[in-house]
Amino acid sequence: MTDRDADKRLAAAAAVDEVCDNMLVGLGTGSTAAHVIALLAERGLTIETVATSRASAALAERLGLKVRPFDAVARVHLAIDGADAIDADLSAVKGAGGAMLREKIVAAAADRMIVIADGSKRVERLHDTKLPIEILPFARAFAVERLSGLFEQLDERTGYLTDNGNIVVDGHGWNDADLPGLAEALAAIPGVVGHGLFLSEIDAAYIADNGVVTRLERGRNPR
Structure with missing residues (x-):
């Protein structure tokens, strides 16, 4: 039987290996990102962090990491987060934890954005995953x-309300034939302030499946 939580921790450990002293690190939200926070605390590096949710900030502070308010931050060296589904092109669906808007902002501010996941999150197509809005x-x-x-x-x-005070609607049964077109259509609806399609933000992914970690890099992966 596959131990998904163990795989999440392996993927998190691979990503955390990229963190160096004096970095400002973006912390994701959810069970996979919680492994990142715990592992960063264990390493004892001289770093600062920004968090994509109140829950992640609270966990990081409880474990001894320094958390800066993001409203005064324009650039992050490295962001690490989980995903609900990710394909071979490093397009992903995120937002099961409701933090997709803040996650997207931090990802956009990051010099490098890494997704970590267990093997069940790697998919050929994204359309079978609910899309949070x-x-x-x-x-x-x-x-x-x-x-x-x-x-x-x-x-x-x-x-449910997000940390921004907004509601979340999960969309089912959507067409993924034109992901940029769908993202554009969602962004064009007044009142939609965020969605879980991450199409260009992710630079790399560490995916662990049955104890084996695979690294994917944007533009470098065999199809």
């Missing part, structure tokens, strides 16, 4: 109506 509550009905033309089903997360 962050919506301003003021625009709930309007945005959902516009989104209904892009998805077969939309499920709002009941009683």
Whole structure:
């Protein structure tokens, strides 16, 4: 039986090996990113961090890492985060933990963005994964109506708000034939403030499957 949590930790360890003293490191959100935070704390490097969620910031501070507020940061040396699904082109779906907007901002600010995952997250196509969309509550009905033309089903997360105070709707049954076109269509809907499609942000991925870690680099992988 595959130990997915052990694989997550192996992938996290491979990514953490890229961290050096004096770096400013972006911390992701979720169970996989939690391994990164714990491993960084264990290494005892002289680093500072920024976090993509309150939960990650709290964990990092509890383990002794220095966390800076991101609102005063323009550049991050390295960001490490998990993914819900990732393909051979390093396009990914993220946002199961609801932090996709902050994760995308930190990824965009990073000189290098690494995704870590267990083997179950590596897919040939992304469309079978639910796509999280962050919506301003003021625009709930309007945005959902516009989104209904892009998805077969939309499920709002009941009683849930992101750290930004927004709602999240998960889209099911979507067409991944034109991912840039879909990302553009989502961004064009007033009230949609973020979505979980990461198409150009990821530079590399460490994927662990049954104890074996594979590194993928953008533009260097055999198809």
